[in-house]
Amino acid sequence: xxxxxxxxxxxxxxxxxxxxxxxxxxxxxxxxxxxxxxxxxxxxxxxxxxxxxxxxxxxxxxxxxxxxxxxxxxxxxxxxxxxxxxxxxxxxxxxxxxxxxxxxxxxxxxxxxxxxxxxxxxxxxxxxxxxxxxxxxxxxxxxxxxxxxxxxxxxxxxxxxxxxxxxxxxxxxxxxxxxxxxxxxxxxxxxxxxxxxxxxxxxxxxxxxxxxxxxxxxxxxxxxxxxxxxxxxxxxxxxxxxxxxxxxxxxxxxxxxxxxxxxxxxxxxxxxxxxxxxxxxxxxxxxxxxxxxxxxxxxxxxxxxxxxxxxxxxxxxxxxxxxxxxxxxxxxxxxxxxxxxx
Numbered sequence: 001x002x003x004x005x006x007x008x009x010x011x012x013x014x015x016x017x018x019x020x021x022x023x024x025x026x027x028x029x030x031x032x033x034x035x036x037x038x039x040x041x042x043x044x045x046x047x048x049x050x051x052x053x054x055x056x057x058x059x060x061x062x063x064x065x066x067x068x069x070x071x072x073x074x075x076x077x078x079x080x081x082x083x084x085x086x087x088x089x090x091x092x093x094x095x096x097x098x099x100x101x102x103x104x105x106x107x108x109x110x111x112x113x114x115x116x117x118x119x120x121x122x123x124x125x126x127x128x129x130x131x132x133x134x135x136x137x138x139x140x141x142x143x144x145x146x147x148x149x150x151x152x153x154x155x156x157x158x159x160x161x162x163x164x165x166x167x168x169x170x171x172x173x174x175x176x177x178x179x180x181x182x183x184x185x186x187x188x189x190x191x192x193x194x195x196x197x198x199x200x201x202x203x204x205x206x207x208x209x210x211x212x213x214x215x216x217x218x219x220x221x222x223x224x225x226x227x228x229x230x231x232x233x234x235x236x237x238x239x240x241x242x243x244x245x246x247x248x249x250x251x252x253x254x255x256x257x258x259x260x261x262x263x264x265x266x267x268x269x270x271x272x273x274x275x276x277x278x279x280x281x282x283x284x285x286x287x288x289x290x291x292x293x294x295x296x297x298x299x300x301x302x303x304x305x306x307x308x309x310x311x312x313x314x315x316x317x318x319x320x321x322x323x324x325x326x327x328x329x330x331x332x333x334x335x336x337x338x339x340x341x342x
Contacts, residue, residue: 004031005306008065008095010086011077012037012046015100018295019075019127020050022302025295029306030073032056034065062086066093073123073309075302076100080184081177084109087124091116096123098305102188103319105179107326114319124319125305129297130189130248131196132304132316135266135279139259140197142268149256149271151232156194158187158238160286161245164214173216181218183208183329187238189284190248192325193261197252198234200324203227205341206332213241224332236332245287264297 007030009019016035023032034057037043043058052058065071066089073096076086083104090097097117103110103126117124130136142148160182171177178185204226208219224236234252247263257270263281270276283293301317308315335342 004029005072005309006031006033006070008032008034008036008068008071008074009077010036010062010065010074010090011100012039012042013077013079014291015077016046017050017291018293018298019077019302020046020052021295022299024051024053025299026303026306029303033071034059034068036060036062036065062089066090066095071095073098073305079171079177080179081105084113087113088116091120091122091124094120094122096305096309098125098127098302098315099319100127101192101322102179102184102326103322105175105177105184107323107330110319110323110326114323117319123305123308123315125301125308125315126317126319126322127298127301128189128192128196128317128322128325129301130193130264130284132300133264133279133282133297135261135264136193136196138276138278139261139266139268142259143197147256147270148254148259148268150230150254151198151228151234152253152255153232154234154250154252156190156234156236156248156250157246158182158190158248158286159242159246160186160238160240160248161243161288162186162214162220162240162290163288166240166288166290167214167216173214173218173220175218178218180329180333181208181210181216182220182238182240183222183332184326186240187222187236188325188329190238190250191236191328192322194234194236194250195324195328196321197250198228198232200328201226201234202229203341204328204331204335206335208333208336211239211241219333222332222336224335226328247281247286248284
């Protein structure tokens with residue numbers, strides 16, 4: 001049996017729950033040795049709520065974690081604007097890193113994160129769990145094998161809901177902490193999933209806006225038209241002003257059939273009459289309950305991360321591959337600002 005990988009969690013906010021539950025499920029593969037927060041009371045509350053193992057050390061000292069030679073990997077669950085600093089320190093200490101999305105608040109910092117992990121020879125993975133759901137994996141295989149033919153057109157929608165109270169929390173929906181609004185915080189999952197299937201477009205027309213529903217610094221609504229090198233056209237719609245919140249959905253039309261991926265469930269209608277369904281619909285926190293989803297897909301990403309460390313390979317949701325989502329988001333926002341295609 002493979003020796004357990006010693007893992008520390010850095011950050012004890014709302015994002016910590018699915019990661020810690022996943023580590024519990026993966027106890028045969030990972031030893032959850034440390035948990036860090038700047039606030040001791042938050043650590044105690046988290047430990048009680050999630051039944052953190054009694055031998056997991058709770059600390060307000062990140063140096064204690066990074067200085068522990070037994071720790072091989074860290075899960076970085078801090079706000080996005082702290083990612084680069086934490087990841088740089090972890091990489092310099094020789095720790096493999098899995099970071100919550102997005103990589104960072106802007107593309108330059110995200111690229112620096114990827115570079116520093118490469119320089120120090122450590123693995124960098126990102127929590128883009130939607131691309132590792134069964135339906136998404138099956139669709140990617142069908143596309144790669146040419147079973148659906150060539151992409152013609154499609155749509156990607158993330159019509160979510162967030163009440164004003166969500167954005168009233170300090171930092172939410174700001175450029176300084178989150179790097180943007182709906183595109184960087186919610187729709188980035190749908191964007192990453194789309195790009196993992198199609199690759200990057202060669203032309204983008206984007207529009208972003210803040211609806212009357214929310215008082216916030218950044219956008220809560222965005223739309224884009226994506227053109228690909230083969231001539232395919234895909235539309236993107238994203239919002240957090242669609243009450244009560246709806247499942248994210250990709251509908252892609254190919255020369256050999258149509259594929260619909262909704263909340264993790266894939267339905268394919270092939271032109272030769274065959275039909276295929278893979279996976280089950282899963283909640284993704286599209287409504288007011290932002291943590292209203294199962295942690296199974298998080299577990300899959302973490303298990304793949306641990307496997308990548310053991311096998312010396314790239315994780316399926318690698319930091320380098322995650323850069324494309326931020327490149328496209330930047331293009332959409334810039335196209336909207338300029339009022340012209342990019």
